[in-house]
Amino acid sequence: MHACFARLLHIDLTSGKSEFRPIEESRLRSYLGGIGLGVSLLWEHAPAGIDPLSPANPLIFASAPLAGSGLTTTAKYAVVTKSPLTGFIADSLSSSHFALELKRLGIDALVITGRAAGPVYIVVRDQNVEVRRADHLRAKSATETESLIRTELESPAIRIAAIGLAGEKLVRFATISNEGRHAGRGGIGAVMGSKHLKAIAIAGGRDADVADPARVDAIAGSLRQRSLGSLTDKYRSIGTVANLSVFNHLGVLPTRNFQQATFEDAAALSGETLTNNNFSRRHGCACCTIRCERLFTSRGIEGEQRLEYETLFALGPLCGINDPDTVLQAAALCDRYGLDTISTGGTIAWAMETAGRGLLAGGQDIGLRFGDGDGVLNAIHAIGARDGAGDLLAEGSRRASAQVGANSSDWAMHVKGLELPGYDPRSLKTMALGLAVSPRGACHNRSGAYEADFSGEVDRFHGDAGRGPLVAASEDYAAVLDSLIVCKFLRKCFSDFYSEAAEILCAVTGWDYTPDELRRTGERIHTLKKLFNIRERWQPQDDWLPERLLTDRLGTKGDVGLSPEELREMIRGYYRAREWDEAGYVPAGKLRELGITA
Amino acid sequence: MATRSAIILAGGKSSRMGTPKALLPFDGQPLIVHVAGMLQRMFDDVVIVAAPEQELPSLPVTLVRDEVAYQGPVGGICYGLSAARGEIAFVTSCDSAFLNGRLIAHLLEQIDACDVVVPRWQDRFQPLHAVYRRSVLPLLEQQLARGELRPIFLFDKVRTCTIAEEEIRRFDPDGSSFFNMNTPEDYAEALRRWRRLNDEKARPTERISCTVELFGVARLVTKTHGISLELPRDSTYAQLFAALAERLPALVGRVITADRPRLVEGYACNVNGREFVRSPETKVNDGDDIAILSADAGG
Numbered sequence: 003m004h005a006c007f008a009r010l011l012h013i014d015l016t017s018g019k020s021e022f023r024p025i026e027e028s029r030l031r032s033y034l035g036g037i038g039l040g041v042s043l044l045w046e047h048a049p050a051g052i053d054p055l056s057p058a059n060p061l062i063f064a065s066a067p068l069a070g071s072g073l074t075t076t077a078k079y080a081v082v083t084k085s086p087l088t089g090f091i092a093d094s095l096s097s098s099h100f101a102l103e104l105k106r107l108g109i110d111a112l113v114i115t116g117r118a119a120g121p122v123y124i125v126v127r128d129q130n131v132e133v134r135r136a137d138h139l140r141a142k143s144a145t146e147t148e149s150l151i152r153t154e155l156e157s158p159a160i161r162i163a164a165i166g167l168a169g170e171k172l173v174r175f176a177t178i179s180n181e182g183r184h185a186g187r188g189g190i191g192a193v194m195g196s197k198h199l200k201a202i203a204i205a206g207g208r209d210a211d212v213a214d215p216a217r218v219d220a221i222a223g224s225l226r227q228r229s230l231g232s233l234t235d236k237y238r239s240i241g242t243v244a245n246l247s248v249f250n251h252l253g254v255l256p257t258r259n260f261q262q263a264t265f266e267d268a269a270a271l272s273g274e275t276l277t278n279n280n281f282s283r284r285h286g287c288a289c290c291t292i293r294c295e296r297l298f299t300s301r302g303i304e305g306e307q308r309l310e311y312e313t314l315f316a317l318g319p320l321c322g323i324n325d326p327d328t329v330l331q332a333a334a335l336c337d338r339y340g341l342d343t344i345s346t347g348g349t350i351a352w353a354m355e356t357a358g359r360g361l362l363a364g365g366q367d368i369g370l371r372f373g374d375g376d377g378v379l380n381a382i383h384a385i386g387a388r389d390g391a392g393d394l395l396a397e398g399s400r401r402a403s404a405q406v407g408a409n410s411s412d413w414a415m416h417v418k419g420l421e422l423p424g425y426d427p428r429s430l431k432t433m434a435l436g437l438a439v440s441p442r443g444a445c446h447n448r449s450g451a452y453e454a455d456f457s458g459e460v461d462r463f464h465g466d467a468g469r470g471p472l473v474a475a476s477e478d479y480a481a482v483l484d485s486l487i488v489c490k491f492l493r494k495c496f497s498d499f500y501s502e503a504a505e506i507l508c509a510v511t512g513w514d515y516t517p518d519e520l521r522r523t524g525e526r527i528h529t530l531k532k533l534f535n536i537r538e539r540w541q542p543q544d545d546w547l548p549e550r551l552l553t554d555r556l557g558t559k560g561d562v563g564l565s566p567e568e569l570r571e572m573i574r575g576y577y578r579a580r581e582w583d584e585a586g587y588v589p590a591g592k593l594r595e596l597g598i599t600a
Numbered sequence: 601m602a603t604r605s606a607i608i609l610a611g612g613k614s615s616r617m618g619t620p621k622a623l624l625p626f627d628g629q630p631l632i633v634h635v636a637g638m639l640q641r642m643f644d645d646v647v648i649v650a651a652p653e654q655e656l657p658s659l660p661v662t663l664v665r666d667e668v669a670y671q672g673p674v675g676g677i678c679y680g681l682s683a684a685r686g687e688i689a690f691v692t693s694c695d696s697a698f699l700n701g702r703l704i705a706h707l708l709e710q711i712d713a714c715d716v717v718v719p720r721w722q723d724r725f726q727p728l729h730a731v732y733r734r735s736v737l738p739l740l741e742q743q744l745a746r747g748e749l750r751p752i753f754l755f756d757k758v759r760t761c762t763i764a765e766e767e768i769r770r771f772d773p774d775g776s777s778f779f780n781m782n783t784p785e786d787y788a789e790a791l792r793r794w795r796r797l798n799d800e801k802a803r804p805t806e807r808i809s810c811t812v813e814l815f816g817v818a819r820l821v822t823k824t825h826g827i828s829l830e831l832p833r834d835s836t837y838a839q840l841f842a843a844l845a846e847r848l849p850a851l852v853g854r855v856i857t858a859d860r861p862r863l864v865e866g867y868a869c870n871v872n873g874r875e876f877v878r879s880p881e882t883k884v885n886d887g888d889d890i891a892i893l894s895a896d897a898g899g
Contacts, residue, residue, distance in 0.1 A: 232866040235817050235854070236894035244816040245899045251813065251891055252873055274819050311899030424899065446899070456868070456897040458876025490898055494866070 004213040005067045005510045006030050010043070011109045013124060013131060015197050016057055016116030020131040025110055031513060032597060035066030035110060037093045038485030038527040040082025043111055044091070045530060050537050054086035054189075055172060055196040057117035063104060063163075063202070066487040070105040070210050071510050073222050074229050075489035077101045077289035085188035086196075087174040087345070087398050088419040088443045090535040090544075092188030095447075095484060096163070098287040100180035103161035106206025114197060121170075123151060123201040127160075128208075136200040141167045143338045144179035144201075151203050164201035165191040166340025171388040172196060173396040175345035175421075179337070182308055183287070186342045188420060188442065189398075213512030221506055228495035229291045237294035237491050241284075242311035243273030245424070246318075253556065254426040257319040258372050259351035260415050260548075263426040263556045267324030271314060276326055282306045292491050300330040307334045312446075315424030316347025321354060322372030332378050339386025345398055348421025350381045352399040353391075356410045366391045366406070412549040417444035427547060428556055428564045430455040431465035435572040436473045439545045439586075441531040449476040450490065465568045467575025474579040478524030485527055526596040529580075533588055533598065542585045545573055603687070604708060606639040607680030608632070609673060609728065610694035611651035611666050616782050622656060622694045624787060627794060630657050631781075632694045639692075642701055645685045648694075649676045672749035673728060674740055681737045693728045697790050698776035698797075706771055707731045707763060715758035719768050721778050727751035729777055733758075770846065808833050808886035812844055815893040818867070821850045831884060837869060838862065838880040840890070855892060868895035 008027055013020040025039075033042040040062045047060040061083045068076040079101040085092030104112065107126055114124070121136040139147050147164040161180065168176035169191030176191030177184040212218045236244050249255040250268035257265040269275060280300055285308075286293025297306035307330045317323060317332040336343045354370045354377075356362055368384065368391045370377045384392025394402050399421055403414035415422045420443025427434030436451025437444045446452065454472045455462035482503060483490055496502050500517035507515045532540075547569060555563035577586050593599075610632055614621045622632035629637075632648065636659050639646050646661040651669045664683040666675060677691055688711055690704055703719075710717045711731050718730040730751075736758050743753055754760075768775065781787045800806050813826035829843050842861035845852045852858050855867050862880055863869060869877040870891040877890075884890070 232854075232864045233896070235866055236896055237898075239817045239820065242899040244894060245897060248815050248891070248893045248897070251815065251893075252870065273816065277820060315899075425897075450898070452897055456876070456895070458868075458878045463874070491896075493898075494896060 003027060004512045005071065005210050006035065006110050007108050007208075007210065009109055010111040010113055011107070011126065011131070012113045012115070013133075014116040015114065015118040015122065015133065015199060018118075018133050022109070022129075030067075030110065032523065033527060033530075034482070034485035034507075034523060035069070036064055036078065036080040036485040036487040037082060037095070038481065038523070039066075039111055040064035040080045040093060041091065041527060041530050041534065043113060044082050044084070045534055047113060047115070048084055048534075051539070052084060054084040054089065054193060057197065058115060059084050059193055059196075061114045061190065061193050061197065061199075063112040063114075065101070065105045065110050066485065067507065067510055068486045068488060069101050071212055071218060071222075072289065073218070073488075073506065074226050074289060074291045075287070075492045076487060077287055078487040078489065079104050080484065080487065081178055081185040081190050083190055083193045084538065085190070085419075085443075086172070086192045087189040090418055090443065090538055090540065091441050091531050092190050092193075093442060093448070093484070093531070094178075094185035094187055094190055095487065096178070096180055096183045096185040097290075097489070098181045098183055100161040100163050100204070102288055103204045103206055105210055106208055107204055108206060108208035112202070114199065116197065118198040121198050121200050123164075123203060124199065125155065125203045127205045139200045140170065143167075144340055145182065145337075147201050148180070151201055155203060157205060160203050160205045162201050162203045165194050165199075166338060166386070168192075168339040168341045168386045168396075169195035170200070171386070171396065173339075173341065173385060173388065174398045174401070175342040175349075177340045177342055179340055182337070184337075184340075184342070187344065187445065189342070191340050212510045214509045217509040218506075221509060225492070225495065226291050229492055231495070233494045234292050234491060237292050238284075240273045240277055241294050241296035243276055243296060243309060243314050245273070245311040246314055247272035247274060249315075249424065252429070253562070254429055255319055256315065256415075256422065256424055256426050258322045259320065259355045259413055260422070260426065260550055261355070261554070263429065263562075265319035265324075268319065270324045271318045271326055271329065273311075276309070280326060280330070287489075290489065292489070294491055298330055300327045302327055302331045303334045308337070309333050312424055313343040313347075316344045317378065320347045320351045320424070321378050323375055323378060324373070325375055328375035328378065332382055335379060335382040335386070339382065341382065341386060344423055345421040346382060346385065348415055349385070349395050349399045349402065350378055352403065352410070352414050353381065353395055355413050356403070356406060361406055361408050361410055362391075366394055412553075415548050415550065417547060418442075418544050420444045422548070425452050426556070427551055429562045430462050431564065431568070431572070432460060432462070432469045432472055434465060434547060434551070434564055434569065435469045435576055436476065438547050438569060438573060439473065439576055440477075441528075441535050447480065447490065448484070449473055449480050450493070451476050463562055465564070465572045467571050467578070469572045470575030470577070470579035473576055477528045478521060480524075481527040482520055482524040485523075522596065526598060529588055529592070529596055530598055533593070536587060545586055603645055603685050604643055605645040605647055605684035605686035605689040606643040607647045607649060607677065607684060607689050607691045608635055608639065608694050609649050609676035609680065609691065610656065611649055611654055611669065611676060612693070613670060617784065617787065620655065621781060622650075622654070624695075624781070626697055626790070631697060633657055633659065635692070635694055635696060635699065636661055638699050638701075639690075642704060643690070647680050647683050647689075649680045649683075671744060673751050674744050674749050677732065677751060678737065678740045678744055681732065681734050681740070684734065687734050688731060689734065690731050691728060693780060695781040696729065696777065696779070697781070697794065698779050700772045700777045703768065703771040703777055706767075710761050710763065713759070714761040716755060716760045717763065718755065718760060719763040719778070721765055721768060721775050725752050725755065725762075726778050806833055807831065808835070808884065810840070810884055810886070810888040810890055812840070813889065813891045815891060817894065818851060818855045818892045821854055822848045824848060833886075835884050836881050837877050837884060840884050841880065844892075863892070866895055868893055
């Protein structure tokens with residue numbers, strides 16, 4: 003067997019015991035790696051109905067067949083668990099050297115269960131597993147933790163993933179971070195914190211081989227060349243912050259908690275302005291030729307700050323903030339505490355609107371108002387430390403609005419508890435459907451449904467049942483990318499994705515994978531995510547959008563809105579395309595067809 | 601900016617025309633009034649050089665008479681430059697009925713590094729549609745004294761910038777700027793051309809205007825947020841991309857393909873913040889607000 007090791011490492015923090023266990027090759031073939039393998043292991047290891055913050059909820063770090071192959075953008079790993087924010091699946095990706103080192107441990111996955119008596123960190127060096135005390139790392143940021151552990155272990159080559167204070171405090175949208183990158187969404191950092199696990203330090207000595215090195219080399223060269231062409235120009239020249247001015251122009255830039263879709267001060271925050279005024283340098287993940295990361299400097303932050311579109315939108319226009327220095331400071335604070343920037347911005351924006359309506363009680367009202375930069379910075383401190391009103395906001399907008407009541411859930415902008423990303427669904431109707439049905443909640447990464455809206459192939463202002471097949475195909479495609487794992491910023495460089503990806507998979511693993519089988523694998527992985535959610539008490543009403551999007555219309559770019567009937571029609575089309583029943587449940591025949599044994 | 605003058609040479613013999621050219625009816629007025637009027641819109645100082653005793657309508661310009669009649673263009677330019685208030689002067693003749701403001705402005709822009717800017721159209725210099733620095737006056741006077749009545753003798757002696765035909769065509773595709781009337785046939789042709797032009801102008805639908813806003817890479821490489829474009833009615837996006845490439849050459853190769861007027865793969869075009877243009881053969885509409893942006897909305 004090539005490219006995979008057919009085994010996992012299970013560590014139980016309650017007992018401190020660890021063991022290597024085999025993974026059947028058939029499972030690897032059926033679920034590949036990354037998110038696919040993670041979901042498969044979660045299905046097996048998580049007891050049904052488990053409390054996400056309880057010891058038995060498994061925290062799964064999954065490697066992938068292409069990691070370590072040298073192919074561009076493949077230094078990635080997945081973290082899969084049950085989300086404390088949504089109660090459904092949390093599947094996040096992160097990247098760079100930690101991903102390569104995870105592979106070098108000679109395992110396909112690291113499964114962590116249990117809860118240590120006090121703060122600990124795990125050290126895995128080749129076959130040796132050690133659980134160490136981490137009292138001295140309390141409240142340290144992930145970056146500080148990495149540096150301290152590296153010094154402590156006297157091992158500059160060791161790679162570390164860690165949580166910040168927000169993870170320790172069980173903030174429901176805390177991240178896990180390595181090398182300044184974050185497995186960001188769904189609160190997986192809180193799951194790690196609930197296990198009293200501050201960090202995982204790894205150093206391996208095994209390199210996975212590939213089945214056909216010459217073929218892999220040829221493909222690597224071709225992909226590298228394509229990754230440097232015009233199709234990635236945006237990412238290489240400006241980074242994802244380029245989206246802000248474009249989205250503003252198209253009227254899809256969520257502003258002031260989705261009350262508007264254009265921001266009057268967008269020019270001050272645009273990627274072009276930031277590039278001209280604040281740009282410091284370009285950076286990239288290990289093994290990546292695109293290097294989309296942009297580091298910026300600003301008053302009020304030490305050194306450089308990484309910024310991408312979602313962070314910029316969420317901490318900027320969504321909160322009515324027009325000052326780039328404030329946004330960069332807020333981003334730096336989120337990184338320091340280990341907070342998902344989208345959920346942080348989304349929850350603060352909800353609080354700003356709720357406070358403005360006079361609905362927050364004395365202790366909860368910390369004076370947050372749209373456009374108040376200091377208010378945003380103070381709120382992030384409070385959330386990260388669960389301090390005062392931050393304790394309410396650390397629960398995310400769904401729980402906070404349920405606690406506050408008074409219809410404030412109407413403007414809590416989440417799906418399944420996960421705050422919305424920076425694409426206004428009212429004038430991106432395919433995206434609206436993608437957000438509503440995503441097993442992860444309001445997510446722009448587990449499907450690229452917005453692509454249809456931005457292509458001109460569909461009328462982005464009007465939804466119909468025909469969007470169903472588009473969203474389903476986009477989800478399956480994302481599931482394959484996220485399981486091989488290949489960065490989505492490379493996706494447009496494939497002319498026939500499934501054929502090329504199958505060829506890559508064959509060259510790396512030695513399997514005889516066909517394009518059709520790969521497509522079916524994408525569907526299998528996505529279906530298992532849904533199945534997991536159903537087991538965790540998913541209800542049809544969970545596939546829905548926040549009330550505001552269905553009642554408030556936008557005045558920009560004409561009169562634009564999304565009606566419940568329109569959304570219902572699209573959802574019906576989606577379930578049909580998935581061959582699920584009318585209520586959105588997966589029939590047994592479909593499971594059999596996909597080879598899912600539930 | 602220093603004063604710039606326009607000089608109209610009107611003192612020719614008009615022998616082949618048979619009647620004084622300056623007074624030929626054109627656009628409802630004497631030809632000289634038409635030409636002077638056009639130049640007055642561009643220049644604060646307009647000088648007309650006429651022959652002694654030549655009959656001319658009254659005009660709010662500086663009028664100078666040849667001290668010695670019929671010394672050809674060099675004589676006229678000498679007298680004109682002497683009377684001009686500007687250090688720089690555009691020189692033309694009274695029968696240049698189709699002057700093109702954009703071309704003249706382009707010629708003026710080139711004078712900084714030279715003494716004469718002269719277009720070359722169909723392999724011939726056009727000294728009576730050229731820009732001269734007043735500092736060449738002594739050399740022209742010497743020419744006059746030697747009897748060198750053709751201006752092109754000057755061009756070897758001073759810093760002369762020649763404007764090639766290809767460059768001229770960017771502003772004046774058919775070279776109407778250089779159309780002169782020497783015979784009654786030329787005059788009849790000029791009237792026909794003028795009528796045709798007026799007919800086109802009278803139909804405002806013949807041209808459309810639109811704005812093009814640039815985002816991301818397109819904005820950074822051009823250092824431009826956007827521009828306005830005028831296009832013939834029924835223009836397609838292919839034509840718009842060609843016009844855009846001409847105005848903003850930094851886009852060529854990076855955003856607009858070098859070999860044909862298309863967007864480079866990875867770029868997209870949106871109209872009025874709504875529809876995305878899917879084919880370069882799509883028609884551009886008057887007043888469209890067009891955005892050039894990355895086709896990839898991933899973030």
